[in-house]
Amino acid sequence: MRTTVGIIGAGPAGLFLSHLLHQRGIESVVLERRDRDYCERRQRAGVVEHGVAEALRESGLGERMDREGFRHDGIELRFEGRGHRIDFPGLTGRHVMIWAQTEIVKDLIARRLSDGGRILFEAEATAIEGIDGEHPRVRFASAEGAEETLECDYVVACDGFHGIGRSSLPEEVVRTYDKVYPFAWLGILADVPPSCDELIYARHDRGFALHSMRSESVSRLYLQVPADTDTADWSDDRIWSELATRFELADSAWKLDTGPITDKSITPMRSFVTEPMRHGNLFLAGDSAHIVPPTGAKGLNLAMRDVMLLAEGLDAWYARGEASGLDSYSEQALRRVWRAEHFSYWMTSLMHTDPAATEFEHRLQQSHLEHIAACEPAAAALAENYTGLPHV
Structure with a gap:
């Protein structure tokens, strides 16, 4: 099987990347080890940052979010039996949306399939090979149990903390940071x-x-x-x-x-970061590269920001032959990752009883x-x- 970008994982990051690439005329195939029903039912985060919500709207995925989700203009901090409201628009001019990751995934799957996108459910990636060459390969077991190979220009691992993406990076180039x-x-x-x-x-x-x-x-x-x-x-x-x-x-x-x-x-x-987020033609995005404690509501948003950045880099490469976006992907993504890691750590330390x-x-x-x-x-x-x- 041949495609331009092979994506491992049909969570919000992998699906959103496939959607953004389709809108830029770049072909992709998504491999997902679970079935569609599981993907559309798993419960995850529900706070969508202002910029991520705007990106969903701009890419044609905001209609149901705006109709059924909740716009929140603040949060309340309670301590010592008192409450204090943080006014988002008054302090920043921005707001957040409460819209469950489950619903984002449902909309993305429906949109990708209606656009003719290829999502292979119950297709478990077993190996990523040739990432230092021009045409890396993803070996996977199909839903029927057959061993198959997906050849592509680039592989993007959006397969979570326990996926094969991170473990496919050469040990000598990887550094990890962890706090439990x-x-x-x-x-x-x-x-x-x-x-x-x-x-x-x-x-x-x-x-x-x-x-x-x-x-x-x-x-x-x-x-x-x-x-x-x-x-x-x-x-x-x-x-x-x-x-x-x-x-x-x-x-x-x-x-x-x-x-x-x-x-x-x-x-x-848990807090966890892998550096770098790229080696050769393999890119990491979302939980495959970083984990944040949920206190700061950053996990979903970091994953979406990763693939928004990656989509821009791939578009620049295929449209104009400019490689700078892909070359700087890891550095740029990690700048936001570490800011979110610090904020999530700070919120966790501030609000929890150690x-x-x-x-x-x-x-x-x-x-x-x-x-x-x-x-x-x-x-x-x-x-x-x-x-x-x-x-x-």
């Missing part, structure tokens, strides 16, 4: 209308909590828990009680609405939150990073 946090998130989906109009980030002595949403009738909430937590240890009543405690306001009638919990999952908290922290460190957290609430430049720095820095 001593806690995790217990996430739930609940059939209950959201109790808030915007996301609530709550710091409590018992641990962090986050209130988000998936629709007008489905809420998405998270609790900080020990890293080795088993969801079986958390009954529905215990979850709702703990959430109510952590979100409680001292001088407000606000209350957390409860309802049937339809899903429980544990999200580990089990090993001293009382001195707890008081520092409280002081920093008070500073954000009282100082507009401090609040603006948070808002600028959260909504997405356009100039990085």
